[in-house]
Amino acid sequence: MSVKITTGTPAVAAWLDGMVRGLANHSDRLNAINIFPVADGDTGSNLYMTARTAADAVSVLDTDDLGELLAAAGRAGMESARGNSGTLLAVFLLGFSEPLRGHSRLTGRLLAAGLESGRVRAWSALSDPVPGTMLSVIAAAADAAADSVGASTAEPSSRAAVVEVLQAVSAAVLGAVVSTEEQLGALRTAQIVDAGAVGMMLVLDQLRSSVLGEPLDDARYAPLHGYGIQDPHVYVGREAEAGVEVMCTIALEPLEAATLRAKLDALGDSVIMSAAGEAGDAYRWRVHVHVPEPDEALAALHGAGEPVNITVTDLCTHDG
Structure with missing residues (x-):
């Protein structure tokens, strides 16, 4: 196999650090398409600030336990989470950490279990979970990972199985983000994809990049409706949100x-x-x-x- 992958705690730490960089680079564009659940233009900022707190919390943590590392990040992120999107990101990280407790390296099955646990925690945290948001991206990732593990002929503990899961997740989350435009009326009217969904795509793309040692592919985001730098601003003519x-x-x-x-x-x-x-x-x-x-x-x-x-x-x- 030509790819060189990392599956221990350095990969998870690199994921958190890369998450911060990716969200920082994309925060303005995420803010610009943030109209659900309220058009307050801060999804990118909230995700970035929450991710930064999570990453800072593990920067001085010395452990080989993947779950311990990620749980520390999730708890720190949750204690200072910003907005809907930041809160759900922290909840997802905390959920993702649970099946990883006691393990020192990622496997395909652990990735699938972590994504499923993150899905359960994120969806159950909301009183009224809404499809067409970052929740749908998490669900698509969890389903794709489970399907990949079920269909794989690779040795379950092998690096090949990890690569298979990450590739399946990468394809699934892009489709889930594109679909958000048709799942929510406000997005369909504005002809944009959901900001939180794009943010979660960034988070999961960075997981793949960190494990495989590859740069984040920014070209994946250019075709998303409303995400181009020349696209019109979606807030023109909108009334201020009350409350x-x-x-x-x-x-x-x-x-x-x-x-x-x-x-x-x-x-x-x-x-x-x-x-x-x-x-x-x-x-x-x-x-x-x-x-x-x-x-x-x-x-x-x-x-x-x-x-x-x-x-x-x-x-x-x-x-x-």
């Missing part, structure tokens, strides 16, 4: 978390809740919600427990 985004971290038992989720669902939308780690008999939950006004959401949070790292951000259209 605020409320985020925090809070320690709750599972039943308390379910009760809080129900209250936030009644108050707003884009509710994301996912456990970031244990806190005694409870769990630390990262919470995200869009609401018309912050007061009732903040009251619900304080009524449930002692929220920390609270942020309240206006939802408004990107100003160019």
Whole structure:
């Protein structure tokens, strides 16, 4: 085999570092097509900042355990996640880490298991998961990886099996991103693909690049609708988004978390809740919600427990 691949913790660390670089290079274009769930023009920035925090967290970590490394990245990313997209990226990384615990190198089966675990965590974190977003890209990657493992004739622990899975994922995520334009009415009207979906494609493309030791292929992104540098700005004529985004971290038992989720669902939308780690008999939950006004959401949070790292951000259209 002509490709030289890396499957240990250096590959995962390189993935996180490359993720930061890739998202930094593409953040302006991701921001420019961000109109779902709200047209606030910050998907690229949110993904980049969350990825940077995740990568920084493992830069001083000395371990050969793939799961430990990736879990540290996911927890750090979740504690300071930005927006819907950043939160889901952190949730995905944390989910991806779970089957990798105790393993020192990637295999095709571990990649497939990690992607499936990331899919489950990301989809379950949302009260109302919507296809045509980064969730669809994660699902397509997980399905492609599972199909590749099932059909492979390569030795399961071989590097050839890893390459097969990564190639299958690469093809699947591109198709999933292209399909987002037809899955969401707002994207179809604007004739663009989903910003979060492109961001997740970047994340998974960087995984392939880091393992195979190849540069990221920027040419894959040029044909995506709305992503060309000469494409018209999609915010022209759009009204400013009303409401605020409320985020925090809070320690709750599972039943308390379910009760809080129900209250936030009644108050707003884009509710994301996912456990970031244990806190005694409870769990630390990262919470995200869009609401018309912050007061009732903040009251619900304080009524449930002692929220920390609270942020309240206006939802408004990107100003160019």
